[in-house]
Amino acid sequence: MTRKQLLILLLLLASQFMLAVDFSILNVALPTVGAGLGFAEADLQWIATSFALCAAGFTLLLGRVGDYVGRRRIFLIGMASLGIASLVGGLATNPAMLLTARVAQGLATAAVTPAGLSLLTTSFPEGPLRARALGLNSVMMSTGFTAGAILGGVLTDLLSWRWAFLVNVPVAAVVVLLAPLLLTDSADRERSPLDVPGAVLVTTGLLALVFGVTRAGEEGFTDPWAVAAMLASVVLLVAFWRAESHHPHPLVPTAILRRRTIGWGNAAGFVTFSMESSLVFLLTLYLQHVLDLTPLQTGLTLGGLGLGAILGGVTGPRVIATFGVRGALVGGLSVQAVFTALLLLVGPAVGWIWLVLGATFLGAIGHVCVIVGFMVAATSGLPDHEQGLATGLATMTQQVGVAMGVPVMSAVATTVGSLESLGALRVAIGVDAAVVAAAALLVATQLRGEPAPVAGAGEGVRADGEVPASA
Structure with missing residues (x-):
């Protein structure tokens, strides 16, 4: 990478990490927030739901808008809005003010995430350099969700839940100041009517x-x-x-959705995001309600997942270069399924914490390999003026997956018992592993016609797994 590319990468990674953190940073603090602002217990869930609804629902639209008006412009507007919304949330004095801030945070996330991802893909040429950049971006997305739970517990215990909002303000300010100096927008914009x-x-x-x-x-x-x-x-x-x-x-040409790599790549991405986020939720309940750990101890225990995500982000591009995108998707899903299933062995004693640490660490490596493969497949082989569409689809897959995974697995667990019951949590973990394994099988069979050549780590690999003639 050139020095400018490295600075662009650091700027965009910082913004993506902050956005991922916002999905989970308030989960641990919800009871404290409710008590502080007078939320009825039944209304607490809207603090998370209002954010998830907007972040998932408007992503595709705002990603496509970036193709028309400029991604840098959308990125800057979204980051500024996120900073203001976070300040309002941190200063909220009543439930209506807090929920308004969460809606605004969700809309800002729906604007910034696809814009930032498309700026990333257009800043790096298709091939190994882009794959490495997307690998690091995948690490930020995956570890951000876990880091949010840890950071939320630390800030709530040591300072105040308000800092879960206020911590965004200086980061957003720095990004807004530096972005105009580093980011350039493609002149190739969509000219047709929206x-x-x-x-x-x-x-x-x-x-x-x-x-x-x-x-x-x-x-x-x-x-x-x-x-x-x-x-x-x-x-x-x-x-x-x-x-x-x-x-x-x-808005979305159906021909793009019929492309095998985009269709099945997004399917794999949806499964890995929804099932990994729900696994973090289930393990949080296990660690707090079954093993009686504190929120801070729970967050630190799940830190192994973040370390595995870093390793997965580093190895993911090399796996793609060697085995192709299909190999990365199938292999990563298989690893995630195996180590999720291994968590069925956990028991009520604190000693089982070592199994949680090991299984989440190794499972996260496979999880992030899938994310890298999914991102490469979803953004390759398209002209710059369609990168907003491609990244909008990919981000929509991520946001909807994260938003849906937790409630679905929560419903699975409550159909057989309580969310505080080890037996019910085991059932939900088993369903989680089965869904990931089924996705691995489907991707392996449905993409069987895609070539998966062997290529050196320094060679380019197309989204379909083929090595270009120039390589």
């Missing part, structure tokens, strides 16, 4: 989907609101697909 009907359909469909699944995680899959929202999401997303097939300038 597909407004498609934007409305996909945004409302995603909002209904995330709301329905979140509601089901809290009230059960028989809850009428959950059922109605999920049915509405199916109708809206099917209508979106049909509308895009006939629109002269679709």
